[in-house]
Amino acid sequence: MPTRIQKEASEESLLLNMGPSHPAMHGTIRIMLELDGERILNSEVEVGYLHRGFEKICEHRTYFNLLPYTDRMNYVSPLINNLGYVMTVEKMLGIEVPERAQYIRVIMSELSRISDHLTCLAAMAMECGAFTVFLYNVKAREFIWDVIEETTGARMTTSYIRIGGVRADLHPGYKAVLKKAIVETRKVLKDIHGLLDKNKIYLNRTRDIAVVSPETAISYGWTGPCLRSTGVYYDVRKASPYAVYDQLDFEVPLGERGDNFDRYMVRMKEMEQSLRIIEQAMEKMPSPSPSKLMAEALEPAEAIKASRTKRIEKEIKLSPNLEGSERQKYLDILGTDKKYVVPPKEDTYTSIEGIINHFKFFMRDHGIRPPKGEVYFSVEGGNGELGFYIVSDGTDRPYRLHLRAPCFHIVSALEEMIKGRYIADVIPTFGSTNMIGGELDR
Amino acid sequence: MIGSFFTTRFNYILGWARKYSLFHYPYITACCGMEYMSTAASHFDWDRFGTGWTRFSPRQSDMLVVCGTISHKLAPVLRTVYDQMTEPKWVMAFGTCTVSGGIYDNYAVVQGIDRIIPVDIYIPGCPPRPETVLDGLIKLQEKIQKQEQEWRWKKRK
Numbered sequence: 001m002p003t004r005i006q007k008e009a010s011e012e013s014l015l016l017n018m019g020p021s022h023p024a025m026h027g028t029i030r031i032m033l034e035l036d037g038e039r040i041l042n043s044e045v046e047v048g049y050l051h052r053g054f055e056k057i058c059e060h061r062t063y064f065n066l067l068p069y070t071d072r073m074n075y076v077s078p079l080i081n082n083l084g085y086v087m088t089v090e091k092m093l094g095i096e097v098p099e100r101a102q103y104i105r106v107i108m109s110e111l112s113r114i115s116d117h118l119t120c121l122a123a124m125a126m127e128c129g130a131f132t133v134f135l136y137n138v139k140a141r142e143f144i145w146d147v148i149e150e151t152t153g154a155r156m157t158t159s160y161i162r163i164g165g166v167r168a169d170l171h172p173g174y175k176a177v178l179k180k181a182i183v184e185t186r187k188v189l190k191d192i193h194g195l196l197d198k199n200k201i202y203l204n205r206t207r208d209i210a211v212v213s214p215e216t217a218i219s220y221g222w223t224g225p226c227l228r229s230t231g232v233y234y235d236v237r238k239a240s241p242y243a244v245y246d247q248l249d250f251e252v253p254l255g256e257r258g259d260n261f262d263r264y265m266v267r268m269k270e271m272e273q274s275l276r277i278i279e280q281a282m283e284k285m286p287s288p289s290p291s292k293l294m295a296e297a298l299e300p301a302e303a304i305k306a307s308r309t310k311r312i313e314k315e316i317k318l319s320p321n322l323e324g325s326e327r328q329k330y331l332d333i334l335g336t337d338k339k340y341v342v343p344p345k346e347d348t349y350t351s352i353e354g355i356i357n358h359f360k361f362f363m364r365d366h367g368i369r370p371p372k373g374e375v376y377f378s379v380e381g382g383n384g385e386l387g388f389y390i391v392s393d394g395t396d397r398p399y400r401l402h403l404r405a406p407c408f409h410i411v412s413a414l415e416e417m418i419k420g421r422y423i424a425d426v427i428p429t430f431g432s433t434n435m436i437g438g439e440l441d442r
Numbered sequence: 443m444i445g446s447f448f449t450t451r452f453n454y455i456l457g458w459a460r461k462y463s464l465f466h467y468p469y470i471t472a473c474c475g476m477e478y479m480s481t482a483a484s485h486f487d488w489d490r491f492g493t494g495w496t497r498f499s500p501r502q503s504d505m506l507v508v509c510g511t512i513s514h515k516l517a518p519v520l521r522t523v524y525d526q527m528t529e530p531k532w533v534m535a536f537g538t539c540t541v542s543g544g545i546y547d548n549y550a551v552v553q554g555i556d557r558i559i560p561v562d563i564y565i566p567g568c569p570p571r572p573e574t575v576l577d578g579l580i581k582l583q584e585k586i587q588k589q590e591q592e593w594r595w596k597k598r599k
Contacts, residue, residue, distance in 0.1 A: 020516065021523050023498040027471040027510070049516045050471055053548040068545065075473035119476065138483035145480075156476055157568060437510075438472055 005044040009034045013041055016423075020049050024127045024427045028437035029411070031418075031426065038422045043415050047408075050437035058401040063089055063368040064163065064342075064361070066401075071157040073403065074439040076119045077112035077382040079148070082161040087242060088377040088388040089163050092370040095340055100332045101165035102244045103285040107178075108160065109243075109379070110274040110281075111148055114185060115141045116382030116434075117225070117267040124264065124431030125196065128205050133195055140188035143181040150177055163368065164341045165334035169288060178282065182275050189271060196264070206260035210417040210429040213258060221409035224384025226433065229266045230258035236380035248280050263432040288332045300346075307350035340368055367396045383407045383434050405439040449597075456591040460504070460530065461583040462492030467503035467527070469520060472510030474537035477569040486572040491579055500526040505582075506559075509569075511539040512552045524559045530592060532562040532582060537569045544568055 009015055014035045019025030028050040034042040054073060058066045070085040071078040083105055090097065097105075122137035145155045150171040152160040160167050171177075196202045212222075214230045227234055235252045237245040253269035255262030298306065298314050306312050334341050338357050347354030360366050370392045378387035384406030393399040410433045418426050468478055481488050482496065489495060497503040500523045512520055524533070535555055538544035541564045543553035555561060562585060565578040 020519055021469065026475070027469060028516070049513060049519075050511060051513055051515065051550050052472075052511055052546045053550040057546070057548055072473050072545075075476060119479070122479070134479075135484050138479055139485060142480065142485045155480075155571065156473065 003032060003044060003046075005032045005034055005042055008042065010041075012036075018423075018426065024430060026123075026435060026437060028441065029430075029435060031414070031430075033423065033426075035423070038424075040418055040421055040423065040426070043418055045411065045414050047411065048441050050441040052438070052442065054438075054442040055401055055403065058398055060397065062364075062396045063370070063398065066398075067162070068157065068159050071159055072438055073405070073442065074116070074382055074386070074407075074436050075156060076436060077109075077116035078157055079108040079112040079161060080116075080379060080381045080386060082159065083109050083243075084377070084379040084381065084386045085388050086161050086163050087379060088375055088390055089368070089370065091377045092373070092375045092390065092392060093163075093340060093368070095164055095335065095337065097165055098332055098335055099244070100169075100286050100288065101334065103281050104166050104170060104333065105161055106243050106245065106248070106281045107278050107285075108148065108152075108166075110277045111144050111181075113380075113382055114271050114274050115144050117271050118144075118185075118188075120382075120431070120434040121192070121264060121267055124428060124434075125192075125202070127427045127431050128202060130196065130199070130202060133192055136188050136191055136195075140185045143184040147174065147178050147181050150174060162334065162341075164337065167334075169333050175282065178278070182278065185271070185275060189268060193268065203261065205424070205428045206264060206432070208257065209260050209421065209425050210432070211257055211259045212413065212417060216413065216416070217258065220413040222384065222413065223406050223409070224381065225266045225270060226263055226410050227384065228252065229255035229262035231256055236378055236385050240378075242377075242379060244281070244284075245277075247284065248277050250274075250277050250280075260428050260432045286332075300349075303346065303350050312350060365396055369394060369396050378404065381406055383410065383436065383439070403439070403442055405442060407433065407435050407440050411435050411440060452593075453591050454587075456593065457587040457589065460591070461586040464493045464505045464532070464583075464586075465495075465497045465503045466493055466505040466507050466534075467498065467500050467523065468496055468507045468509060469523060470509045471512065471516065472539065474509035474539070474569040477572060477575065478507065478509045478536065481572040481575045486576065488576060488579060491576065491583065493579060500524075501528055503527060504531055506531065506533045507536055508533065508540045508555050509536040511544070511546060512555050512558075513550050514552060515550075517552050517558050520555065521558050532586065533559055534578065534582060535561045535564045536575065538566055539568075541566055 016033045016035055018033060019030040020027055030046040032044045033040050054069055058069060067082065070081045073081050118137040118141045122134040125133035148158065149155050151174055152158040212230055214232045217227050217230045217232065223234065231254050233252060233254060238252055250273045253266050255266050303312055342361055343354050343357040348358040372392055372394045374391040376387055376389045378385045385404065386406055387404030389402040390398050391400040414433060417429050470478060480486055506524060506527060535541050539546060540555045543551050552558065563578050563582040565575055567574050
């Protein structure tokens with residue numbers, strides 16, 4: 001079946017197919033170009049190569065079980081996706097989240113934002129030929145992932161932010177690792193500024209290329225760094241603050257021209273602001289409530305033995321990592337509402353109520369059941385406003401879940417951005433949109 | 443007798459040379475691409491194991507690294523890329539989606555790339571850690587070393 005561009009192209013022009021197996025197209029997008037020499041007369045962007053049926057599959061998963069799927073949408077910043085989904089469900093249920101958990105969420109989502117921007121710029125610069133930038137950025141990202149890994153236990157797809165709070169408390173030694181990550185990231189950002197800001201080759205490929213006016217950007221529904229590069233002041237963190245963003249001091253960097261270079265620059269400045277947010281959140285975070293004397297606590301084996309005959313009142317020794325979370329920590333990070341939170345493991349293993357709670361939580365048609373209705377909530381993702389729209393019919397799984405993917409709107413403007421430019425301009429332009437297949441095609 | 447001795451030695455040397463100069467074509471579609479980037483960049487640096495830097499041209503590469511979910515829409519493209527590669531060639535299935543479809547057990551996703559192309563090494567994980575990938579790579583190198591090599595003037599039975 002001929003595509004639109006094949007029908008409309010004039011006879012003299014050359015049709016060229018770019019992608020999906022083109023190195024700059026990230027394997028998941030195809031651009032058909034109508035060319036006059038090197039100049040692009042028209043183009044058609046075809047998406048859908050990474051359609052994984054996310055929205056459909058969510059209709060068959062319970063609210064708790066579909067969390068891992070949200071990790072894999074914008075896979076460069078999975079924790080923000082978690083946060084967006086979880087906060088939508090919390091809005092539906094009307095749950096209050098403990099303050100410490102709020103701060104942990106902010107730290108985690110800012111770390112993810114940095115890794116998102118680093119990856120985007122790494123790919124964009126690499127595709128322009130600046131390979132060193134790629135290596136430096138990935139190096140910085142490793143340090144950030146070390147922090148995430150230490151607390152969540154996974155590098156990327158963490159499923160760490162849970163309905164009602166977060167899965168585990170921060171690792172005891174997180175401060176040292178986090179500080180190291182901040183120092184290293186600052187160093188890398190300085191290096192990148194030095195490598196690219198006045199680099200003639202990079203400037204030639206990005207300055208005044210693919211200029212987008214604020215009106216066009218808004219009409220396409222752009223959000224996030226790409227919209228801000230055109231000079232429009234819109235950031236979900238400022239416009240409708242969630243978590244504890246209203247208590248933190250940060251700026252929203254804006255661009256002036258809306259070209260590729262501005263999109264790069266806005267991302268660089270945003271990373272600096274994210275680092276600032278993390279530092280403030282570290283300072284302001286309420287310390288965990290003092291734990292009871294662990295010396296009195298029972299060993300797990302003893303506890304199970306004792307629980308066979310009578311109910312045990314003492315605390316149980318369990319390592320403070322993801323394998324055995326403790327009842328007392330739940331107050332700080334997850335809340336204790338049995339309807340929405342998986343009961344602590346020591347309760348499940350040692351008391352009959354605990355085991356009933358556990359089964360009630362995981363059994364089909366018994367878990368989290370929000371009231372009938374629909375809800376929309378959005379957070380500031382790596383690419384822009386990441387919104388979830390959930391329709392609930394009162395059962396334990398969503399009737400319909402829709403994701404407002406920010407990069408879908410940005411990529412939809414790609415045809416207009418590259419029109420009249422050269423083929424070589426497609427690469428930095430496409431790189432600066434930060435197309436993420438999982439989010440775009442869902 | 444002496445001829446067969448040289449043939450086996452030559453087979454061994456060829457295997458040794460091939461396993462340490464794996465030019466790869468990364469077919470990156472999804473999440474695993476991020477871990478691929480980590481593995482390839484300076485922290486984990488799989489160039490240490492002779493997996494030389496990326497060749498984005500199927501005709502010049504020896505190993506196809508399929509990272510990330512392959513949907514039914516993408517399957518013909520992957521098959522074409524595989525067909526374009528010249529012998530000898532190996533395929534690495536990177537991540538659970540390529541191994542078995544992973545958590546995406548639905549209408550859109552190919553349930554394992556071995557339904558469309560032959561696979562030499564499966565690396566599970568969603569996504570696999572870079573250490574796992576390096577382990578898989580070493581196993582693939584062992585496999586290349588042990589396998590019977592092909593060359594142009596080889597006598598065929």
